[in-house]
Amino acid sequence: MSMVSSKEVLAAPTLVRPAAGSVLALLFYLFALVAPLATHEPVPTAASVGLLIAGLCAFGCTLVTGPLCAGLGSGGWVVASLALLPASIASAGLGLGAGALWLALIGAAIQGWTAMGAISRLKLEGRTLTGRLLRLAIPAMFGLGLLVAWQVLVIGFAVPQILLPSPGQIFAALVSHASILLADFQQTVLKSVIAGYIMGCGAGFVLALLADRFDFLRRGLLPLGNLVSAIPIVGIAPIMVMWFGFGWQSKAAVVVIMTVFPMLVSSLAGFAAVDRMHADLMTSYGARGSQSFLKLVLPGAMPHIFNALKLNSTLALIGAIVAEFFGTPIVGMGFRISTEVARMNVDVVWATIVVAALTGSAFYGLLAIAERLITFWHPSHRGGH
Amino acid sequence: MSLVYQGADQPVTALQDINLTIERGAFVSFIGPSGCGKTTLMRAVADLEHPTSGSLLVNGVTPEAARLDRAYGYVFQAPALYPWRRIEANVRLPLEVMGFDKAEHAERAKRYLKLVGLEGFERKFPWQLSGGMQQRASIARALCFEPELLLMDEPFGALDEITRDRLNEELLRLWRTTRKTVIFVTHSIAEAAFLSSKIVVMSARPGRIVKIIDNDAPPERTLDWRESPQFLDVAHQLREALNEGHAHDI
Numbered sequence: 001m002s003m004v005s006s007k008e009v010l011a012a013p014t015l016v017r018p019a020a021g022s023v024l025a026l027l028f029y030l031f032a033l034v035a036p037l038a039t040h041e042p043v044p045t046a047a048s049v050g051l052l053i054a055g056l057c058a059f060g061c062t063l064v065t066g067p068l069c070a071g072l073g074s075g076g077w078v079v080a081s082l083a084l085l086p087a088s089i090a091s092a093g094l095g096l097g098a099g100a101l102w103l104a105l106i107g108a109a110i111q112g113w114t115a116m117g118a119i120s121r122l123k124l125e126g127r128t129l130t131g132r133l134l135r136l137a138i139p140a141m142f143g144l145g146l147l148v149a150w151q152v153l154v155i156g157f158a159v160p161q162i163l164l165p166s167p168g169q170i171f172a173a174l175v176s177h178a179s180i181l182l183a184d185f186q187q188t189v190l191k192s193v194i195a196g197y198i199m200g201c202g203a204g205f206v207l208a209l210l211a212d213r214f215d216f217l218r219r220g221l222l223p224l225g226n227l228v229s230a231i232p233i234v235g236i237a238p239i240m241v242m243w244f245g246f247g248w249q250s251k252a253a254v255v256v257i258m259t260v261f262p263m264l265v266s267s268l269a270g271f272a273a274v275d276r277m278h279a280d281l282m283t284s285y286g287a288r289g290s291q292s293f294l295k296l297v298l299p300g301a302m303p304h305i306f307n308a309l310k311l312n313s314t315l316a317l318i319g320a321i322v323a324e325f326f327g328t329p330i331v332g333m334g335f336r337i338s339t340e341v342a343r344m345n346v347d348v349v350w351a352t353i354v355v356a357a358l359t360g361s362a363f364y365g366l367l368a369i370a371e372r373l374i375t376f377w378h379p380s381h382r383g384g385h
Numbered sequence: 386m387s388l389v390y391q392g393a394d395q396p397v398t399a400l401q402d403i404n405l406t407i408e409r410g411a412f413v414s415f416i417g418p419s420g421c422g423k424t425t426l427m428r429a430v431a432d433l434e435h436p437t438s439g440s441l442l443v444n445g446v447t448p449e450a451a452r453l454d455r456a457y458g459y460v461f462q463a464p465a466l467y468p469w470r471r472i473e474a475n476v477r478l479p480l481e482v483m484g485f486d487k488a489e490h491a492e493r494a495k496r497y498l499k500l501v502g503l504e505g506f507e508r509k510f511p512w513q514l515s516g517g518m519q520q521r522a523s524i525a526r527a528l529c530f531e532p533e534l535l536l537m538d539e540p541f542g543a544l545d546e547i548t549r550d551r552l553n554e555e556l557l558r559l560w561r562t563t564r565k566t567v568i569f570v571t572h573s574i575a576e577a578a579f580l581s582s583k584i585v586v587m588s589a590r591p592g593r594i595v596k597i598i599d600n601d602a603p604p605e606r607t608l609d610w611r612e613s614p615q616f617l618d619v620a621h622q623l624r625e626a627l628n629e630g631h632a633h634d635i
Binding site: 275277280281282286295299375377378379382 | 431432433452453454455457458459461462463465467468469478479481482483510512
């Protein structure tokens with residue numbers, strides 16, 4: 001009951017809010033267009049035209065509601081964001097003196113806020129293509145907005161590159177250093193991370209099988225697991241480099257150490273999570289141990305196993321990159337970060353960070369998709385049915 | 386036979402001096418208050434618990450031999466269907482485990498799902514069906530490998546009364562057509578009196594048999610039979626026996 005009534009209460013102001021936001025955005029745009037008359041800022045004509053269009057969209061948004069308003073708002077916001085880029089270059093380094101630029105940025109922020117609010121209030125059909133696209137629209141707009149603000153602020157205040165390069169500079173570094181970054185990716189991800197991840201998760205699973213069978217192993221290994229997970233990686237990495245050399249093998253070893261115990265603990269918890277009636281059923285059929293494991297225990301443990309796989313995907317990337325700080329051939333993402341920082345090439349460091357972040361997200365995302373496909377039956381995934 | 390658990394502080398006698406023979410083809414209900422050991426007795430028949438003294442024979446052999454011989458199908462209080470398997474695959478599970486000929490799987494699953502009235506739901510997942518339908522699927526799963534004995538532990542206990550009545554009628558029809566021996570555990574006097582050819586009344590702490598009541602109900606009965614004097618008489622006897630068992634308890 002309280003859910004329904006609170007929704008009804010919230011429903012009333014939704015008609016007002018987009019209009020208020022749009023009016024506010026429109027005002028900021030108008031001030032931004034008028035301000036250069038007083039401050040004599042060099043605002044490019046294209047930027048002025050863009051702000052004018054964005055302002056018209058904001059004005060239109062006050063007249064309509066629903067999808068039309070969401071469309072006009074986000075369209076105007078995109079135009080305003082594009083207009084901000086040349087405007088920021090024209091006012092580069094003016095700092096707070098670039099009044100028009102900051103007024104326009106605030107206007108765009110309000111318009112983007114309003115548009116995202118309008119989109120989130122649209123009633124989306126879950127499984128249609130438009131529904132999926134609109135669900136992606138908000139994170140895309142949010143990310144794009146952050147990038148634009150970052151770019152405009154760094155240029156406008158002339159932030160030294162060594163402190164924070166602009167997204168444009170990072171992108172330029174990504175393009176100009178593409179072949180180096182690709183080689184780093186191959187060394188760190190395709191060799192160290194993948195090999196270590198497969199070995200670590202595999203070993204953790206096999207150990208869990210054994211520990212499930214022999215209780216003394218379980219009792220002996222679990223405290224050891226707690227101990228190992230408390231070891232700082234910066235302590236173990238140089239030792240692994242001494243043991244296994246400068247190549248990818250030592251990084252894979254660090255990854256193995258980081259991933260094996262999470263998988264062991266999760267798998268054991270998964271094996272133990274078997275429903276008693278489900279197990280009695282197998283007993284009543286006179287099932288062999290292997291049958292019971294393959295048809296009941298393993299499928300039932302999958303949600304736990306996927307938790308470990310996802311956790312380990314991020315651990316593996318961190319482990320391999322940090323381990324490269326302690327000795328590596330002249331390639332690898334960790335090596336790149338440590339050397340380019342020393343050479344003040346911060347844009348390359350940021351480019352490497354971008355590659356690492358994208359890799360980690362893609363790795364995690366693929367696992368999440370696999371999880372949804374395999375453990376579709378779990379209550380946390382079957383909501384849509 | 387007797388069965389004693391090692392409880393947390395002291396041994397708990399779950400079953401004491403149980404002496405009972407069940408004829409082939411009978412529908413025997415066990416009724417009694419919670420904790421009277423009726424489920425424990427059935428689990429002992431199923432070789433899921435082990436008597437601490439005395440002997441128990443299932444189809445003339447030990448419970449373990451009977452279990453390994455796939456002598457019984459067990460229907461639990463909950464449907465206990467595997468959520469990652471479709472309804473049809475759930476029914477096929479015992480056939481896969483017991484190594485039935487692959488060619489037979491689909492045919493048997495279809496036949497028994499039809500028998501419990503679940504035609505057209507083969508491709509659904511358990512969590513897409515109602516509780517009553519899930520329990521029917523679990524009955525089909527217990528029947529599909531054609532065990533001689535059907536053990537049912539309060540199978541309809543979690544269902545609403547309307548569904549329970551309908552499933553009672555269907556279970557009676559199933560029993561008539563398949564002539565299986567059924568052991569049925571229940572809390573409900575009406576259910577026991579309506580379904581059974583023999584009713585065993587038990588009392589709690591320690592679990593023991595208070596009375597055995599024979600029920601000569603007409604084989605072709607419907608729910609209407611519950612209005613008959615014969616039904617009321619059986620129900621009355623049951624209530625008296627339960628009260629008597631309870632009196633000892635207090």
